[in-house]
Amino acid sequence: MPELPIDLLAEPLWPLLNKFYRRHDSSMKALKGGRLWVVRDTEIVAGLCLSPVVGGQWLTGMFVDPAYRGQGLATRLIQQAVAGVDGTVWLLCHPDLEGLYQRMGFSQDTVLPQSLSERLVRYRRNKPMIAMGLQ
Template sequence: MKARDVHQVWAVGAPDIQACACIQPLTDGNGHWLTSLFVDPSVRNQGLAGRMLSQMRLAASGSIWLFCRPELADLYHHHGYQITGNLPESLASKLQRYRREKDLIALVNLG
């Protein structure tokens, strides 16, 4: 995961990071984009991703958008995300480009 100045980063675990996530504000001010969420395979299914999603939802104003593989949709649905085809233009063009190499869906949590 590569974070820039505009990103907000969450991390869990000490001394080793077990999970991390990163969101960035959209340039049009229409919410945030969850650019990455990672949980170490050795600690998956312990609720870390869900806790991070909940904390991000509390901290971020507006909608939170993300792209994921279809098999991960249930995790996000459980935390208030819905599949969407109505994306801000900046994300629609990214999704179109990313779909050239991966099977991805777009989800949004409207807050």
């Protein structure tokens, strides 16, 4: 199978990423002010959003179509999206995903900016969450 292209999604096309999330019953949403990255086959099969925060970027909305998992798409997508990013890239995720992100170089040994620290506290009220960072 040929390597699928990874692209920065132009702002007028942002609704396509939200449509992708909804198609998979995901509550994820593209954040305004972020940079949206996608992997496409004939349509979007993976996506994420990078939003600026103090000291770096916040990675949200990382999702790969279940039919495309196990092919390294998440790793390729994150590597391309964070290439050249200044500062730390943080994410908040379920503890079950820790190993996946560790293999990409993320670590729980990170100091969150206040805005993400406050979000993590709120998110933990409803579900288990951890914070990870990539220098």
